[in-house]
Amino acid sequence: MRPVFVLLLVLAAHCNAARSDDKLPLVLNTWSFLDANIAATETLLTGGSHIDAIETGCSVCEVEQCDGSVGYGGSPDELGNTTLDAMIMNGETHDVGSVGCLKDIRSAISVARKVMETTKHTLLVGDDATNFAIQMGFTRQSSKTNHSLDLWAQWKSANCQPNYRVPGTVIPNPSVSCGPYSPVPSIASTVPRSGSRPTLNRYNHDTIGMIVVDAKGQIGCGTTTNGASHKIPGRVGDSPIVGAGCYVQKGVGGAAATGDGDIMMRFLPTYQVVQSMAAGMSPGDAATDALVRIVKGCNCTFQGALVAASVDGTWGAATNGFNFSYTVYNPSLGTSTVIYVNNNMEHTDRENKDI
Amino acid sequence: MACVATWAFGIQAVSVASECLQRGESCMEALEKAVNIVEDDPSTGRYYVGRGCYPNSEGIVQLDGAVMRGTDCKFGAVAALEGYSKPISVAKRVLEQTQVNILVGSGATNFAKAQGFVLESNESLLIPETLEAYKDYCKQKCFPSRTGHDTLSVLCLDTYGRIAAGISTSGPPFKMPGRVGDSPLPGCGLYADDQAGAAAASGDGEKIMQFCPSFHIVQLMREGNEPQKACEMVIKMMTDRAQKWFEVAVIALNTKGQTGAASTVREWTDFRDKKVYSGFPFAQWKMGTAPVICIQPPR
Numbered sequence: 001m002r003p004v005f006v007l008l009l010v011l012a013a014h015c016n017a018a019r020s021d022d023k024l025p026l027v028l029n030t031w032s033f034l035d036a037n038i039a040a041t042e043t044l045l046t047g048g049s050h051i052d053a054i055e056t057g058c059s060v061c062e063v064e065q066c067d068g069s070v071g072y073g074g075s076p077d078e079l080g081n082t083t084l085d086a087m088i089m090n091g092e093t094h095d096v097g098s099v100g101c102l103k104d105i106r107s108a109i110s111v112a113r114k115v116m117e118t119t120k121h122t123l124l125v126g127d128d129a130t131n132f133a134i135q136m137g138f139t140r141q142s143s144k145t146n147h148s149l150d151l152w153a154q155w156k157s158a159n160c161q162p163n164y165r166v167p168g169t170v171i172p173n174p175s176v177s178c179g180p181y182s183p184v185p186s187i188a189s190t191v192p193r194s195g196s197r198p199t200l201n202r203y204n205h206d207t208i209g210m211i212v213v214d215a216k217g218q219i220g221c222g223t224t225t226n227g228a229s230h231k232i233p234g235r236v237g238d239s240p241i242v243g244a245g246c247y248v249q250k251g252v253g254g255a256a257a258t259g260d261g262d263i264m265m266r267f268l269p270t271y272q273v274v275q276s277m278a279a280g281m282s283p284g285d286a287a288t289d290a291l292v293r294i295v296k297g298c299n300c301t302f303q304g305a306l307v308a309a310s311v312d313g314t315w316g317a318a319t320n321g322f323n324f325s326y327t328v329y330n331p332s333l334g335t336s337t338v339i340y341v342n343n344n345m346e347h348t349d350r351e352n353k354d355i
Numbered sequence: 356m357a358c359v360a361t362w363a364f365g366i367q368a369v370s371v372a373s374e375c376l377q378r379g380e381s382c383m384e385a386l387e388k389a390v391n392i393v394e395d396d397p398s399t400g401r402y403y404v405g406r407g408c409y410p411n412s413e414g415i416v417q418l419d420g421a422v423m424r425g426t427d428c429k430f431g432a433v434a435a436l437e438g439y440s441k442p443i444s445v446a447k448r449v450l451e452q453t454q455v456n457i458l459v460g461s462g463a464t465n466f467a468k469a470q471g472f473v474l475e476s477n478e479s480l481l482i483p484e485t486l487e488a489y490k491d492y493c494k495q496k497c498f499p500s501r502t503g504h505d506t507l508s509v510l511c512l513d514t515y516g517r518i519a520a521g522i523s524t525s526g527p528p529f530k531m532p533g534r535v536g537d538s539p540l541p542g543c544g545l546y547a548d549d550q551a552g553a554a555a556a557s558g559d560g561e562k563i564m565q566f567c568p569s570f571h572i573v574q575l576m577r578e579g580n581e582p583q584k585a586c587e588m589v590i591k592m593m594t595d596r597a598q599k600w601f602e603v604a605v606i607a608l609n610t611k612g613q614t615g616a617a618s619t620v621r622e623w624t625d626f627r628d629k630k631v632y633s634g635f636p637f638a639q640w641k642m643g644t645a646p647v648i649c650i651q652p653p654r
Contacts, residue, residue, distance in 0.1 A: 242543065268542040
């Protein structure tokens with residue numbers, strides 16, 4: 001088994017210059033999902049493409065049900081179903097494949113890749129996405145497990161708290177009661193949405209977002225998640241949305257997001273990061289800037305993090321509202337490495353192992 | 356106060372919006388009524404909007420709709436909604452009554468039912484012409500002879516200086532079941548922010564989605580560019596990066612009531628009156644004027 005180094009960082013550290021052949025290939029993913037990073041790296045080092053690496057790496061998290069936030073058997077919606085969102089984007093062709101609210105198919109990122117490679121569309125959703133997957137040879141298997149059904153039962157016995165309904169707009173009162181909910185008459189369309197949002201952490205609302213830059217500088221990204229626990233049935237979050245869940249641009253770089261997708265997606269953070277990098281910002285500065293824009297724009301508290309990389313192999317990360325970690329490999333590091341980023345909008349720009 | 360909408364048929368929406376806005380209604384209320392008028396009109400379905408549209412490849416009408424409120428950048432959308440002709444109204448409820456942004460498929464349809472919207476049969480959403488076109492498709496796998504992608508996008512600025520964007524589409528004829536394009540996605544089909552303005556896109560959704568144009572236009576307006584310049588810059592960026600022609604049209608509106616439009620559209624024929632426009636036709640209204648159709652030549 002590949003040895004692993006884990007580093008705890010309290011302050012942003014400086015970065016040293018590294019030989020350019022030590023910086024690529026680069027595999028960067030959200031959270032300490034080591035197995036995913038190792039699998040993606042091995043795919044690259046044994047001749048696989050950057051897209052193969054993303055699919056392999058993200059698939060590991062689907063199988064391992066990383067932190068309960070990826071893959072089957074986690075994050076039940078209001079009706080107890082687990083539904084998956086995923087996307088894959090190829091910087092070389094600028095093509096994208098996404099699935100949203102995918103039911104009873106466990107390999108969401110692989111289905112997203114099939115959407116990209118075998119159809120002229122980009123995003124397929126719901127039961128139709130499941131039917132497409134079956135046509136493509138994927139096996140229908142329930143996304144529910146005893147564990148997810150148990151989570152659902154516990155939530156119901158707690159009066160379905162927390163949830164994603166807005167108090168004052170539906171009856172019965174969602175602050176204290178389960179549904180089904182029906183609207184209160186005459187909601188003014190200017191009433192701001194209020195109600196506290198469920199508190200997020202890596203175990204209840206996460207995503208693996210991965211960026212891969214191969215030895216030639218070809219870049220891709222992917223995400224896969226089971227979305228927010230107790231979401232409204234049919235809810236699609238930020239993960240499969242281009243420019244929200246992840247984004248790459250040939251010759252520039254890429255970014256991937258994790259956290260409170262319902263807030264983050266309104267600000268297109270990964271698209272913003274890549275445009276900032278195109279304008280000359282470092283990956284870490286671009287990631288921090290994108291989170292600052294969300295804080296200002298939503299005028300709310302939220303939890304979210306971004307990882308970013310330029311096509312020359314420089315990487316960075318930023319977090320807001322929770323402690324974050326990410327996993328990175330390049331030849332200079334020599335092994336998949338977990339890095340921790342404290343919750344205070346710190347960011348890091350990294351090139352090599354001297355950190 | 357001002358309003359702008361995509362395509363010549365957008366004049367119906369702009370006319371309704373201008374009346375609502377002049378009565379002092381909010382941008383969101385005006386937007387919903389303006390889009391509803393087109394969504395529920397069977398004669399506009401073949402512009403790929405609402406009732407009377409082309410179904411998907413299995414003969415089912417699946418509609419996408421979205422709305423973004425500039426006051427707080429809140430968003431609501433439905434995608435692949437079945438059984439209801441006015442997706443923007445359901446999308447508005449997602450924005451107002453939930454803390455999520457997008458509901459899709461059966462989740463969207465069930466949410467609409469729970470909201471009290473009366474669902475219809477699939478057949479009642481089709482018209483003889485589109486049913487006939489679907490039968491031809493099944494026999495010969497051919498698509499309708501008219502080209503173009505259409506979609507209704509509308510931007511409204513109310514008397515209080517608030518701005519909103521809305522969009523409604525049935526997607527391309529005989530699309531794969533469950534296919535969602537750019538229209539109901541934030542930053543792609545539409546974007547709105549009272550601090551900067553609003554923008555929307557229409558055209559080849561698959562290509563548009565790769566570039567987040569509405570978000571980019573609003574960012575450029577935030578940096579001080581006028582809506583027209585912002586639209587032109589983003590169309591240029593998209594065509595430079597795509598390296599291949601594709602159909603895209605964008606509109607923009609800032610909180611001063613200035614509008615903009617740009618596109619790659621060389622020619623657009625209105626199938627209802629056979630009028631040919633040498634460029635991208637869009638509709639707009641500004642306070643003190645009458646609603647009018649303008650033409651933006653292609654880049």
